[in-house]
Amino acid sequence: MNSNKKGLNTICTHVGELEDKQHKGAVSPLYMSTSYAYEDVDVKRYPRYFNTPNQEGLCKKVAALEHAESALIFGSGMAAVSTALLAFLNAGDHVVLQQTLYGGTYNLVNEEFSKYGIQYSFTEGWHADAFEAQIKENTKVIYIETPSNPLLTITDLEAVAALAKKHGIITLIDNTFASPVNQNPIDFGIDVVIHSATKYMGGHSDICAGAVASTAENIERIFHLAKNFGGSLSDYTVWLLERSMKTMGIRVRAQNENALEMAYFLDELIDIEKVYYPGLPSHPEYDLAKKQMKGFGGMLSFELKENLDSSKFQKALNLIKPSMSLAGVESTVISPTQTSHALMSAEVRAEQGIADGLIRFSVGIEEAEDLKEDILQAIALIK
Ligand SMILES: *Cc1c(COP(=O)(O)O)cnc(C)c1O
Numbered sequence: 001m002n003s004n005k006k007g008l009n010t011i012c013t014h015v016g017e018l019e020d021k022q023h024k025g026a027v028s029p030l031y032m033s034t035s036y037a038y039e040d041v042d043v044k045r046y047p048r049y050f051n052t053p054n055q056e057g058l059c060k061k062v063a064a065l066e067h068a069e070s071a072l073i074f075g076s077g078m079a080a081v082s083t084a085l086l087a088f089l090n091a092g093d094h095v096v097l098q099q100t101l102y103g104g105t106y107n108l109v110n111e112e113f114s115k116y117g118i119q120y121s122f123t124e125g126w127h128a129d130a131f132e133a134q135i136k137e138n139t140k141v142i143y144i145e146t147p148s149n150p151l152l153t154i155t156d157l158e159a160v161a162a163l164a165k166k167h168g169i170i171t172l173i174d175n176t177f178a179s180p181v182n183q184n185p186i187d188f189g190i191d192v193v194i195h196s197a198t199k200y201m202g203g204h205s206d207i208c209a210g211a212v213a214s215t216a217e218n219i220e221r222i223f224h225l226a227k228n229f230g231g232s233l234s235d236y237t238v239w240l241l242e243r244s245m246k247t248m249g250i251r252v253r254a255q256n257e258n259a260l261e262m263a264y265f266l267d268e269l270i271d272i273e274k275v276y277y278p279g280l281p282s283h284p285e286y287d288l289a290k291k292q293m294k295g296f297g298g299m300l301s302f303e304l305k306e307n308l309d310s311s312k313f314q315k316a317l318n319l320i321k322p323s324m325s326l327a328g329v330e331s332t333v334i335s336p337t338q339t340s341h342a343l344m345s346a347e348v349r350a351e352q353g354i355a356d357g358l359i360r361f362s363v364g365i366e367e368a369e370d371l372k373e374d375i376l377q378a379i380a381l382i383k
Contacts (some may be wrong), residue, residue, distance in 0.1 A: 008065075008181060009249040016060035016242070018053055028057060030239040047232050050223060054238045061245060062201075065180035066193045068213035072226060073238060077176065077196025078104045079231030080210030082112075084194055087222040088141050088170050091117030095141040096134040098155060099123045100148040100352065102174060102196075103340045128159035135167055144190075145174040146183075147289075150301045150336045150360040151353055152276045154285035157292050161189030170218075176200070179327075181252035182295040192218055199327035200298070202244050203251050209233050209241050251329060251365060255298030258371070259363040265372050266302045271379045273303040273357065298364075299326065301336075304357035308382060310335050313359070316378035319370060320361075331364035331371055 006015070018028040031053045036045035045051050050059075050072050062071035074080040081104070089095055097109060099122045109120050119138070123130040131142055142164050146155035157173070164171045172192045173185045179200035185193050195201060197209035210231075212222055226232070233241075256279075263277035278289035279296030289296060304310055314322040314333055323332035324339065334340070337356050341349055349355075363371070 006064075011061065011064045012249045013246045015064040016057040018057045028054065028239065028242060030054060030235060032235050047235065048230050049227055050232055052235050052238075054235045054242070055232070058238050058242045058245075061242065062180075062195075062211045063213050065184075065245075066175075066213035067184050067186045068193065068219075069216040070219035071211060071213040072219055072222060073197070073233050073241070074210035074212070074226070075231045075233045076208050077194075077198055077210040078108065079229070080194050080196070080212050081105050081174065082108050083226045083229055083231060084172055084192055084212050084222055085109075085141065085143065086116070087225045088172070088192075089116070089118045090140075092119075092138060093140040094119040094121070094136050094138045095143060096120075096131055096139055096169075097122050097143045098126055098131075098145050098148065100126065100151065100153065101143075101145055102149060102176070105143075105145075105174065126153045126155045128156050128163055131160055132163055135163075135169070139167065139169055141170050141172060143172045143174075145177070147177045147278055147297060147299065149177065149299075150276075150340070150358065152177075152278055152283070152297075152299060152301060154278050154283075154289045154292075156288055157183075157185050157188035157190055161191075164191075165189065176327075177299050178293060178297055179248065179252050181249055182256065182297050183293050186213070188292055191215070192222075197241055198325065200252055200255075201248060202241055203248060203327060203329060204244060205323075205325060205328035205330065207237055207241050207244060209237060252298065253295060254365045255363055256295035258365065258368050259298045259300050259361075260296060261368045262361065262363055262371060263300050265368075266300075266375070269375075269379070271305050271308060271383070273305050273355075275303075276301040299360070299362055301358055301360045303355050304359065306357065308357065308379065310357050310359060311338070312382040313378055316381040317374055318377070319366065319374040323362075326360075326362035328362070329365045331366055332362045334360045334362075336360055 059071040121134040171190045176196045192214040195211040260279045267275045277300040320331045
């Protein structure tokens with residue numbers, strides 16, 4: 001089955017599956033070959049050419065989920081980010097990037113781009129005019145992330161896409177936080193969609209992978225660089241990821257539901273200063289989120305009141321674990337001040353609105369009542 005006209009969970013379960021013609025097994029067979037015949041065949045297959053049977057199957061699923069013509073699967077989210085960005089940037093070109101970026105992408109740009117002769121600017125804020133302000137004559141790419149990390153700001157997909165089209169610029173989005181379940185940027189005119197499949201696509205904190213979806217023409221262009229950089233994913237992990245994605249729709253929808261409930265719950269607590277979640281009507285871009293997202297996602301952030309210590313709070317949690325990553329079926333928290341934003345000065349953090357007591361919460365699929373109880377007992381313990 002490879003129609004992308006089907007509903008979400010049907011695509012998750014069936015699109016791109018490989019038929020077991022020999023034994024009629026229920027799941028896709030796994031082809032681990034790194035060596036394939038070259039005579040009398042249509043396709044010259046090789047893992048680093050991104051075209052083994054399992055890779056091709058999974059690419060169809062990802063493309064269908066993102067309403068794209070084509071897709072590629074990578075060995076990590078950063079392999080997908082770096083290959084996609086560099087496929088559209090040559091020496092002398094300029095890229096405009098959203099200010100609030102995933103730390104790894106920020107490092108890629110700051111540590112590597114100058115040696116390729118690629119110029120870059122970061123926006124001040126995330127509104128469309130902040131992007132317009134940075135556009136130069138040689139700007140080739142606009143790169144966005146929405147919802148953003150860690151404050152869950154929402155960038156207007158349609159406005160940024162329209163702005164880019166006016167200037168003949170290609171748009172790339174890191175759609176990891178939303179997942180294809182909650183947001184399909186191509187429907188709003190964005191050109192290239194990138195995922196860290198380590199997060200919601202994998203969903204069980206046991207796979208590191210990446211994905212890119214776009215038109216066949218753009219994917220062909222990215223593929224030319226990808227085969228030279230060599231960031232392909234092992235077929236065994238491709239097969240595991242395909243299995244994980246069968247339940248992505250039901251997992252992420254459960255996470256949406258839990259996150260919304262937790263956002264309302266936290267918003268009411270007197271020990272919480274502030275809650276950042278695009279599904280709360282008090283979020284400044286709530287209407288925009290409603291327009292461009294199908295669900296508000298499983299990520300939220302909250303600020304503890306100043307008298308509560310965020311390290312002690314994390315240690316006091318029993319069920320919810322402090323963790324570097326996100327988007328698994330298990331709930332986790334992280335302190336941006338202690339981790340992703342530790343290298344920033346306190347002033348820059350304050351400027352960006354990242355308080356010391358900020359906790360980013362990746363809401364899992366546990367019962368919301370148990371998550372609430374864990375938070376209440378942790379606060380009581382440290383007060
Ligand atoms: C994790 C993450 C990445 C990088 O993905 P890896 O699989 O760790 O390479 C990129 N963007 C976002 C938003 C992420 O959360």
